[in-house]
Amino acid sequence: xxxxxxxxxxxxxxxxxxxxxxxxxxxxxxxxxxEDQKKILFVSxxxxxxxxxxxxxxxxxxxxxxxxxxxNKFVSPSTAGTLDSARLGILVSMMVFTSxxxxxxxxxxxAFALLGTLIFMKILEKVKFKDAIFIPLIGLMxxxxxxxxxTFFAYQNDLIQNMSSxxxxxxxxxxxxxxxxxxxxIPILLLAAFYANKFTIAGMGEDFSKNLGLNYRQVVNLxxxxxxxxxxxxxxxxxxxxxxxLIIPNIVTIYQGxxxxxxxxxxxxxxxxxxxxxxxxxxxxxxxxxxxxxxxxGVIGSGIFIYLLLRRKKYGL
Numbered sequence: 383x384x385x386x387x388x389x390x391x392x393x394x395x396x397x398x399x400x401x402x403x404x405x406x407x408x409x410x411x412x413x414x415x416x417e418d419q420k421k422i423l424f425v426s427x428x429x430x431x432x433x434x435x436x437x438x439x440x441x442x443x444x445x446x447x448x449x450x451x452x453x454n455k456f457v458s459p460s461t462a463g464t465l466d467s468a469r470l471g472i473l474v475s476m477m478v479f480t481s482x483x484x485x486x487x488x489x490x491x492x493a494f495a496l497l498g499t500l501i502f503m504k505i506l507e508k509v510k511f512k513d514a515i516f517i518p519l520i521g522l523m524x525x526x527x528x529x530x531x532x533t534f535f536a537y538q539n540d541l542i543q544n545m546s547s548x549x550x551x552x553x554x555x556x557x558x559x560x561x562x563x564x565x566x567x568i569p570i571l572l573l574a575a576f577y578a579n580k581f582t583i584a585g586m587g588e589d590f591s592k593n594l595g596l597n598y599r600q601v602v603n604l605x606x607x608x609x610x611x612x613x614x615x616x617x618x619x620x621x622x623x624x625x626x627x628l629i630i631p632n633i634v635t636i637y638q639g640x641x642x643x644x645x646x647x648x649x650x651x652x653x654x655x656x657x658x659x660x661x662x663x664x665x666x667x668x669x670x671x672x673x674x675x676x677x678x679x680g681v682i683g684s685g686i687f688i689y690l691l692l693r694r695k696k697y698g699l
Contacts, residue, residue: 385647385648385651388648388651388652388655389651391651391655392435392651392654392655392658395655395658395659395662396431396435396658397409398658398662399427399430399431399434399658399661399662400423400427400428400431401427402662402665402666403422403426403427403665404669404670405418405419405422407419407422407423407427424558425557425558426556426557426558429556429557429558429561430553430556432561432564433553433556433561433564433619433620434553434654434657434658434661435654435657435658436564436565436567436568436616437551437564437616437619437620437623437626437657438626438650438653438654438655438656438657438658439567439571439650439651439653439654440564440567440570440571440612440615440616440650440653441459441612441613441616441623441626441627441653442626442627442630442631442649442650442652442653442654442656443571443574443612443646443649443650443653444458444459444464444608444609444612444613444627445457445458445459445626445627445628445630445631445649446627446630446631446634446642446645446646446649447574447581447605447608447609447642448462448464448499448605448609448627449631449632450581450582450584450585450605450640450642451503451581451584451585451602451605451606452503452506452517453585453587454506454517454518455631455632455635456515456517456518456628457517457518457521458518458625458626458627458628458631459499459609459613459627460525460622460624460625460626460627460628461518461521461522461525461628462498462499462502462503462518462521462524462525463498463499463501463502463521463524463525463528464495464498464499464502464609464610464613465495465525465613465617465622466498466525466526466528466529466532467494467495467497467498467499467525467528468491468492468494468495468498468610468613468614468617468618469491469529469532469617469622470494470498470528470529470531470532471487471490471491471492471493471494471495471614472487472490472491472617472618473532473535473536473541474490474494474535475487475490475491476541477535477539477541484560484563484618485563487618488563488566488614488615488618489614491614491617491618492610492611492614492615495609495610495611495613495614495617496606496607496610496611498524498528499606499609499610500606501524502520502521502524503602503606505520505524506520515691550621550622550674550676550677551620551621551622551623551624551674551675551676551679552620552621552674552675552676553620553661553675554672554674556619556620560619561619561620563615563618563619564615564616564619564620566611566612566615567611567612567615567616570608570611570612571612571650573608574605574608574646575643575646577601577604577605578642578643578646579642579643580596580601581601581605581642582640582641582642582643583596583601584596584598584601584602584605585642620675621674621675621676622676623657623675623676623679624676624679624680624683625679625680625683625684625686625687626653626656626657626679626683628683628687629656629683629686629687629690630649630652630653630656631645631649632690633652633686633690634648634649634652656679657675657679660675660678660679660682661675661678663678663682664677664678
């Protein structure tokens with residue numbers, strides 16, 4: 383699939399996203415916007431679009447990096463405990479630092495996401511039976527343990543309703559002034575692109591990497607820091623979006639191959655397309671009400687995930 387087709391799809395879906403909603407704003411209105419229409423566009427619709435693009439691109443690339451470093455196509459932030467650890471970090475910041483700013487919450491969430499991911503990677507090193515399906519199952523169990531700890535402390539401190547807002551990804555509450563933290567992901571993604579070749583080499587194994595003069599441990603740690611930082615910013619701003627980092631890199635691998643640098647732009651664009659499509663579907667399927675993005679991505683993503691599993695079994699991948 384050529385890049386230009388993906389870019390065209392992103393543009394078409396982005397324009398559609400801006401003009402889909404309960405409040406009636408059409409492309410023709412752009413030439414004579416009322417004050418209310420200006421507020422709708424610049425306070426709600428455009429910030430929502432930007433957050434969708436950033437979340438779709440960044441979480442898909444997080445999945446690509448984790449799959450490369452773990453040498454497993456079914457590892458992602460949602461199957462390695464990263465998302466659950468980030469949510470636990472947000473809960474801790476609310477309990478310990480009651481007046482913490484969004485940036486401070488993100489830093490605490492980042493620390494927990496990084497710690498959780500490092501623990502998962504250490505578990506991965508100890509596991510002898512490295513089956514492609516067995517490893518993410520361990521990650522899911524690990525994530526459920528962290529989630530249970532989060533739920534326990536949330537009940538203890540009457541924060542269960544606050545925590546539930548980070549269980550469901552939802553773009554409906556995105557407005558100007560409460561999503562800008564996601565822009566942290568943009569320079570981090572550029573850093574990921576700069577280190578793409580090194581991530582590819584690291585994915586070939588520690589011994590191979592060292593023979594080529596690569597500092598394997600440093601590159602792996604940098605990749606995990608990138609994943610944890612992006613995950614923390616997205617979870618804090620939007621909530622948890624399942625399957626995204628799992629299915630998009632696998633779809634790209636089917637037609638583009640395993641080289642991370644060559645797949646990076648395809649993964650980012652396809653991730654943005656997928657989230658845009660799911661968001662538009664969620665806004666029109668029970669119009670004028672809205673389905674959270676985590677539900678639409680979860681339903682469609684689970685279907686794609688089952689297909690990938692069956693495809694792997696069929697071709698012995």
